[in-house]
Amino acid sequence: MLKKSTSKRLVDYLSYILLILTGIVVILPFVWMILSSFKTAGEIWTFPPVFMPKKFQWSNYVEAWKALPFDRFFINSLLVTIFVTVGQLFTCSLGGYAFARLRFPGKDKLFLMYLATMMIPFPVLMIPLFIIMQSFGWIDTLKSIIVPGLFSAWGTFLMRQFMMGIPRTLEDAAKIDGCSYWGLYWKIIVPLCKPVFATLGIFTFMGTWNQFFWPLIMINTISNKTLPLGLVMFQTRIAAETPWHLIMAASCATVLPIIILFIIGQKYYVKGIVTSGLKG
Amino acid sequence: MKLMHFRLKNVQKEKIAGYGFLSPNLIGFIIFSLIPIIASIFLTFSRWNLASSPEFVGLQNFSNLLKDELFWRYLWNTFYYAIGTIPLTVILAFFLAYLLNRKIRGVVFFRTLYFLPSVTLLVAIAIVWSWLYNADFGLFNFFLGKLGITGPRWLQSKTWAMPAIIIMGIWKGVGYSMLIFLAGLQTIPEQYYEAAEIDGANWWHRIIHITIPLISPTTFFVIVTTTIGSIQGFDQFYIMTRGGPSGATTTLVYYIFQNAFEWFKMGYAATVAMMLFVIVLALTLLQWRLSNKWVFDMGVN
Numbered sequence: 195m196l197k198k199s200t201s202k203r204l205v206d207y208l209s210y211i212l213l214i215l216t217g218i219v220v221i222l223p224f225v226w227m228i229l230s231s232f233k234t235a236g237e238i239w240t241f242p243p244v245f246m247p248k249k250f251q252w253s254n255y256v257e258a259w260k261a262l263p264f265d266r267f268f269i270n271s272l273l274v275t276i277f278v279t280v281g282q283l284f285t286c287s288l289g290g291y292a293f294a295r296l297r298f299p300g301k302d303k304l305f306l307m308y309l310a311t312m313m314i315p316f317p318v319l320m321i322p323l324f325i326i327m328q329s330f331g332w333i334d335t336l337k338s339i340i341v342p343g344l345f346s347a348w349g350t351f352l353m354r355q356f357m358m359g360i361p362r363t364l365e366d367a368a369k370i371d372g373c374s375y376w377g378l379y380w381k382i383i384v385p386l387c388k389p390v391f392a393t394l395g396i397f398t399f400m401g402t403w404n405q406f407f408w409p410l411i412m413i414n415t416i417s418n419k420t421l422p423l424g425l426v427m428f429q430t431r432i433a434a435e436t437p438w439h440l441i442m443a444a445s446c447a448t449v450l451p452i453i454i455l456f457i458i459g460q461k462y463y464v465k466g467i468v469t470s471g472l473k474g
Numbered sequence: 475m476k477l478m479h480f481r482l483k484n485v486q487k488e489k490i491a492g493y494g495f496l497s498p499n500l501i502g503f504i505i506f507s508l509i510p511i512i513a514s515i516f517l518t519f520s521r522w523n524l525a526s527s528p529e530f531v532g533l534q535n536f537s538n539l540l541k542d543e544l545f546w547r548y549l550w551n552t553f554y555y556a557i558g559t560i561p562l563t564v565i566l567a568f569f570l571a572y573l574l575n576r577k578i579r580g581v582v583f584f585r586t587l588y589f590l591p592s593v594t595l596l597v598a599i600a601i602v603w604s605w606l607y608n609a610d611f612g613l614f615n616f617f618l619g620k621l622g623i624t625g626p627r628w629l630q631s632k633t634w635a636m637p638a639i640i641i642m643g644i645w646k647g648v649g650y651s652m653l654i655f656l657a658g659l660q661t662i663p664e665q666y667y668e669a670a671e672i673d674g675a676n677w678w679h680r681i682i683h684i685t686i687p688l689i690s691p692t693t694f695f696v697i698v699t700t701t702i703g704s705i706q707g708f709d710q711f712y713i714m715t716r717g718g719p720s721g722a723t724t725t726l727v728y729y730i731f732q733n734a735f736e737w738f739k740m741g742y743a744a745t746v747a748m749m750l751f752v753i754v755l756a757l758t759l760l761q762w763r764l765s766n767k768w769v770f771d772m773g774v775n
Contacts, residue, residue: 205677209573213584216570220588220645226613227602241611242619289499297485298492304500311507313758315706317730318747321517321740322510328524345502375491404595406709411735422597426713429601438605445598456593460586463593467650468657 227449231255231442238438251439255447258428258440264447266417267424274339274420275402281344282398283391290353291379295365305354308347316407324411338412339420343402349394352466356390357383393466396459403452421448517744524738535745544721544729545746551636552725556704558640559647564696566644567651572685574652575659585656589649596646600713603642604629607714632722635715639723642714643704651696658692659685698761702754726750 230238231254233247258264292298293305323342324333332338364386365378373381384391406422413419419427425448428441456463493500518535522528539545570588574581591599606613607628615625626634666684675683686693708727711717717724717732724732726746734743 206576206578209576209578213570213573213580216566217584217587220591220649222613223599223602223606223645224590224594226606227598230605239611241616243611243613243616285499285502288495292492292495292499296488296492296495298489298496301492304496307508308503311503311511313702313754314507314511315727315747315750315754317706317708317727318514318744318751319507319510321730321734321744321747322513323506324734325513325524325740326505326510342502342506345499345506347503347507350499375488375495379495400593404597406595406597406712410712411731422595425597425601429604429713441601442605445601449594449598452593452595453590456590457586460589464585464589464653467653 227442227445230439231446233439235437235439254439254443258443258447261437261440262424262427262444263416264421264424264444267419267421270336270418271403271421274336274343275399277340278343278402279395279398281340282346282349283395285345286349286353286394287384287387287391288379289350290357291383293350293354294357295378295383296375308350312347312351320408320411323408327412333412334414334418335412336418339405339409342408343398346398349398352394353387353390356387360386389462389465392459392462396455396463397466399455400452400463514744514747517741518748520741522740524740528741531741535742538742539745539749544724545749547721548724548726548729549749551721551723552705552727554636555640555643555707555723555725556701558637559643559704560697560700563644563647563651563700564693567648567696568655568689568693570648570652571655571659572681574656585653588652591646592649596709597713599642599646600710603638604714607638629715630719632719635719635723639710639714642710643707647700647704651700654696654699655689655692658689662688694764695761698757702757705750705753 229245229247232250232252233244233254234251237244237247293301327333327338330338332341360383364382368378368382404422405420406426409420409423410426413423416427425441425444428444429436517528519530519532520528521531521534570584574584609615609625609627609630612625612628614628618625628638629635662685666688667680670680670684705725706727707725708731711723711725711728712731715723717728727750730743730746730750733739733746
């Protein structure tokens, strides 16, 4: 018995060593990004590389913020992300409710269509979407990123799956009391759906904040750019010699909100991945 | 009679409510998904540079595609990236999930840590990695130098640019696959392992004869979803290499982007996009056929 527990403990130690080693590899680029963001230009352009900056240059953050209109990028990103997240929670929960609870002709066919579009790659949609945006006159506006983001087949699917799992007893009781469908949705379903709202909310927030491809196609004017587009501008346009210390500072500032949000809401995030990944 | 009338009225009400609740969602779905899908089919039969009006060209885009050497080259690049990324991602992810599934302390900490690259915006990651890959001042060539190896010029090298992006892709993708594996591992009943242990099976036997067979639907799912994801990559290629040097890292999606928004060949871009769709569709159908586990859950009842 004793022998077994020591061998088990040995395996535990070995597991820890492997987990920690992997952890170091995973964290290294982040550490490098943070350390570089505090270096002087001189410390950046040296070989062999300096690991610790001699003095932490907090001014890099100020300088990076001023080098490009980062406050504008930040506001744009925040605006787009909030509108898209709130909008998606609204449209997806309504649609999910209709699919999960209400009977109406064509429901099954519509739902199958939603499922089918979930697997269509974005590059297939983006060319016609570009043309649609052009016909609306929305190119180079934030609307062109916000409005298409307000809807999501995947989000509707997620909501529907969750609502299917809610027992109908409460609703039946409320129905007898003459509660309207809106009342059922708003007073019974929505409060019970808090976890799935959290899941979809975090997913959408992160996805929208990180979004690059579609804004790259749509936005041209500097004052309409979002943070990821701003970061890329830094890389290409600002000087002959890339100011890596400033880029790293700007990257840190962009990444930080998302990492904090993930750490706070990771329970829901993980649930979302597992739900959509494995089973409804 | 009165009850009947009441029921009918209720059915009517439910129909109206159903469409009412769905309508905000459905309008968006029609404008931003359904119409684009139909339009992109039409686009594949046309030539259009946005300046003049579209012109019907029949199957010419498709015949051009077959003759287009770049298309085949970039198709290969796309698969090169996928084939390079997936096996290592899956093996590493399984391995990490296996370690984390042993009931040891700090699981949540490690899980969060490994998952960080997956939530961080790819734009920032690609920028940081470009700096790590810098041939003269980058960290990687410094480490390689310590080992006595002269590092390649990574992103400027036709040979090494793709492997460089692949390595980053593995680093970024492992966390996601690990989570799925972890969920899969937790569905394997503890008794199986206990029974095997009583029979004298060592840990290696347990992995080979219990874990791997029982988790194979998950493995399959992970392989298909990561393949679908990796053939649609764009951000890293745009930021790190712009598809270069001389097309060495141009993938299908990047080629679609170039055709549509640099050369304004909308019809041809849509045709290449349709090829991408066919590949994704084939992979999805394969997944549905081979593992009906998820199909049942997604089905309409």
